[in-house]
Amino acid sequence: MTTWRKIAAAMNETDTTQVLCAEPPPVKPSAAGPAGQSRPRDPFGDLAADFGSMAAELKNQQDKLLSYGRQLEAILSDRTAELAREKANLEISVAERTAQLNAANDVLRDQAAMLSLRNREVTLLGRMNDFLQSSTTEAEAYSVISDTMTLLFPGDSGAVFVLNASRDMLQATAAWGPLPPSRRMFPPNECWAHRRGQVHLALGHEQRCLHVAGDERISVCLPLLAQGETLGILHLLDCAPTSDTAAAGRTAEKGKLAKILADNIGLGIANLKLRESMRNLSIRDPLTGLFNRRYMEEALALELHRSKRNAAQLAVIMIDIDHFKRFNDNFGHDGGDAVLRSLGNFLKNQVRGSDIACRYGGEEFILILSPSTAEGARLRAEKIRADAAQLSVDHAGRDLGAITLSMGVAVFPDHASEAAATVKAADVALYQAKSGGRNRVVMFAPETGLDPPQRP
Numbered sequence: 450m451t452t453w454r455k456i457a458a459a460m461n462e463t464d465t466t467q468v469l470c471a472e473p474p475p476v477k478p479s480a481a482g483p484a485g486q487s488r489p490r491d492p493f494g495d496l497a498a499d500f501g502s503m504a505a506e507l508k509n510q511q512d513k514l515l516s517y518g519r520q521l522e523a524i525l526s527d528r529t530a531e532l533a534r535e536k537a538n539l540e541i542s543v544a545e546r547t548a549q550l551n552a553a554n555d556v557l558r559d560q561a562a563m564l565s566l567r568n569r570e571v572t573l574l575g576r577m578n579d580f581l582q583s584s585t586t587e588a589e590a591y592s593v594i595s596d597t598m599t600l601l602f603p604g605d606s607g608a609v610f611v612l613n614a615s616r617d618m619l620q621a622t623a624a625w626g627p628l629p630p631s632r633r634m635f636p637p638n639e640c641w642a643h644r645r646g647q648v649h650l651a652l653g654h655e656q657r658c659l660h661v662a663g664d665e666r667i668s669v670c671l672p673l674l675a676q677g678e679t680l681g682i683l684h685l686l687d688c689a690p691t692s693d694t695a696a697a698g699r700t701a702e703k704g705k706l707a708k709i710l711a712d713n714i715g716l717g718i719a720n721l722k723l724r725e726s727m728r729n730l731s732i733r734d735p736l737t738g739l740f741n742r743r744y745m746e747e748a749l750a751l752e753l754h755r756s757k758r759n760a761a762q763l764a765v766i767m768i769d770i771d772h773f774k775r776f777n778d779n780f781g782h783d784g785g786d787a788v789l790r791s792l793g794n795f796l797k798n799q800v801r802g803s804d805i806a807c808r809y810g811g812e813e814f815i816l817i818l819s820p821s822t823a824e825g826a827r828l829r830a831e832k833i834r835a836d837a838a839q840l841s842v843d844h845a846g847r848d849l850g851a852i853t854l855s856m857g858v859a860v861f862p863d864h865a866s867e868a869a870a871t872v873k874a875a876d877v878a879l880y881q882a883k884s885g886g887r888n889r890v891v892m893f894a895p896e897t898g899l900d901p902p903q904r905p
Contacts, residue, residue: 570706573597574713581717590721591623594714599625601710602703604688606630609673609714611681612637619643619660619681628666628686635660642670643682650704661686667700671711675719683711734808736786737793745807745815749868752805752819753861763861764826766816767875768796768833771853771887773812780849787844788852795840799833813879815872823860823892830856830890838888853888855879864893 577597584590594609606626610619619640621633639659641649650669651657661668667687673680685707687700732744740748749765756763770776770792777785789812796806796814805817816833818826834854842849857878865871878893885891 570601573600574709577710578713578717581713581721584721585724587622587718587721587725590717594717595623595625598623598710601706602626602685605685605703606688607683607685609681609683610635610640611673611718612679622681626686627688630660630684630686631662632660640670640682640684642672643679646672646674646679648672648704648708650700652700660684669700669704669707671704671707673711673715673718675715678719680715680718680722683707683714734793737789737808739793739796739814740805740807742807742809745805745809745817746868748805748807749817749872752817753868753871756819756861759820761820762822762863763871764818764821764823764829765859765861765871765875766818766826766830766833767809767857767859767872767879768814768816769855769879769883770812771855776849780844780847784844784847784849788842788849791840791842792837792852795837796833799829799836815875821860823858823863826858826860827890827892830858834888834890855882855887856890857882857893858890859893864895 574597577593580593581590584593591609598607604626606624606628608621608624608630611622612618613620617636618634619637621630624630624633637643641656641658648669648671649656649658650667651661652667657668658670661684669685669687671683671685673683685703687703732740734741752763755761770788773785773788776788780787789808792814793806793808796816800806800816801818803819805819807815807817809815816829818829821829834856837852837854840852842852857875857880859865859871859874859878861871864874874893877897878891881897882889882891
């Protein structure tokens with residue numbers, strides 16, 4: 450580069466024409482010449498030499514640049530390969546991490562779904578317990594159980610079987626699903642769960658309960674226990690056939706939930722029966738099983754309000770056993786109690802679902818017929834009196850003889866406008882039946898008033 454700058458500077462300072470046209474400068478003698486004369490200077494030779502030197506230098510620089518370029522290409526190639534490997538490794542790592550995250554997400558999703566299912570089950574179970582505690586009748590409680598089981602076991606079938614009063618039969622009190630049990634009543638010894646007092650799962654033909662029809666579906670029975678007493682069983686029939694191997698695992702999981710339900714249902718039924726027993730003690734006469742006077746007064750007030758709203762009639766029949774003291778005198782108080790029990794059972798079968806039979810006190814009974822006309826009540830009373838005369842009461846192996854009844858009938862609103870007045874009118878009519886010779890039916894006559902004559 451230095452040589453090139455020198456040449457360019459010389460050419461700028463010297464006019465080319467002058468160089469070509471000028472006379473050559475005198476040649477100085479050279480001490481080195483062979484003839485003793487100096488060699489003339491050649492500027493073009495010097496220029497060519499300088500060009501050659503510059504070209505060599507440029508060639509050298511070009512070679513260096515090519516070598517440096519090849520080094521850069523090698524470095525770039527190595528770096529590119531390294532980056533490609535890093536990229537591949539990163540892609541593999543990202544793919545693995547993504548797979549791990551997806552797997553963890555699936556696990557979390559399954560756990561969330563399971564927690565949601567458990568939360569739903571707990572909510573439904575709590576709701577069922579609340580309704581069982583609030584139910585006033587067994588029908589309400591069993592309806593709540595049926596609805597809850599349908600929600601907890603969709604597609605499955607089943608029933609709740611409860612021991613009857615004599616404890617010799619299991620009777621279906623609630624059923625649900627597309628395949629409810631075909632047998633609604635069976636002996637307790639036909640269920641392995643009831644006999645063994647523990648869960649019985651039938652996956653196939655092995656030891657299936659006799660009350661389960663067919664063997665093509667998986668079934669499970671669980672005893673309903675409360676305070677060490679077996680009240681019945683909870684029966685579930687899986688919607689999947691026994692040939693479905695995966696259904697066995699699902700049924701086992703269902704069995705865990707069913708066990709919790711069976712425990713709660715057993716306690717709920719026991720509490721309901723206890724409340725029902727206490728309620729019966731408060732509203733029923735323990736000897737005859739009829740409603741007592743307290744319940745009669747409350748029920749009569751409600752029936753009168755209903756009759757007023759519907760513009761209907763209501764009849765009250767007062768009943769007295771003729772010469773009841775003779776039964777006590779001749780056969781003792783046990784004999785008298787046998788007569789009262791027999792008449793109580795008789796009256797239960799003589800009333801309609803809308804009627805109410807009560808023991809008023811002692812040997813007196815009251816029937817509330819709602820609705821009823823005066824003539825209808827009179828005819829009903831006559832039939833009861835006639836049928837009662839056909840009763841045969843046995844006690845301690847002895848026939849206690851025939852029963853005759855005196856009956857007084859009063860009708861609302863024909864004879865009275867209030868509950869107490871209606872009962873009073875029926876009582877006056879009963880006094881008249883007693884005075885008239887007993888064993889008869891007397892309809893209240895308004896002209897006699899509500900002041901009863903002296904009872905005979």
